[in-house]
Amino acid sequence: MTGEPTFFEIGVPDAVRAQKFYLRLLGWTPHPMGEDGQAWLETGGIRGGLHNHDEDRRIDIFFSVADIEAAVSAVRELGGEAEDPGPEEPGFGRFAFCKDDQGVRFGLHQLAR
Template identity: 60%
Template sequence: MSGEPTHFEFGVASAASARQFYAKLFGWTVHPMGDGDEGWIETGGIRGGLHENDPNPGIVVYFSVPDIEAALATVKELGGEPGQASPDEPEFGRFAECKDDQGTRFGLHQPPAA
């Protein structure tokens, strides 16, 4: 379904600190991705992502769209700032961070083809 939240992303200064904080607060498990402390977050509900060295720390919610390129064009038409769509990631799909017409960050996520 289009517009349904699919995941969230934590952009933080230190992924190691965030891993400890949220594991203790909510009992979440962070599964490593690549080198370092970044990874995907297992919450018991929707998944999350954790990345560090974010110049604009915060939490961004990503919403499902069937066609990310068309959705990015609509963001622009509506006066928002479309982000750059990622390459297709196996078992995850494509995503882009955007801003609405008031500068609020949000994300678009095109799940992988079934």
């Protein structure tokens, strides 16, 4: 369904440390991918991503769209900002980081086909 949360991403300075924290606090299971402690997080609900070396220390939420190219265009037409969508990530789909017309950061996510 369009508009529902489908993915979140946590950016931290130390991904291995964050894996331990969220596993102990919330019971999330980390699944390693990439390098430096990066992982996708199994939460029992939507998937999460965890990446390293992020001094912003943030959690981003991504919302489902059927056509990411069209959604990025709509964000821009409505006065927001949107990065060009990234390539298909196997098993995950395509993502684009955006900001609304007041500068609030969020993401768009087109599910894997």
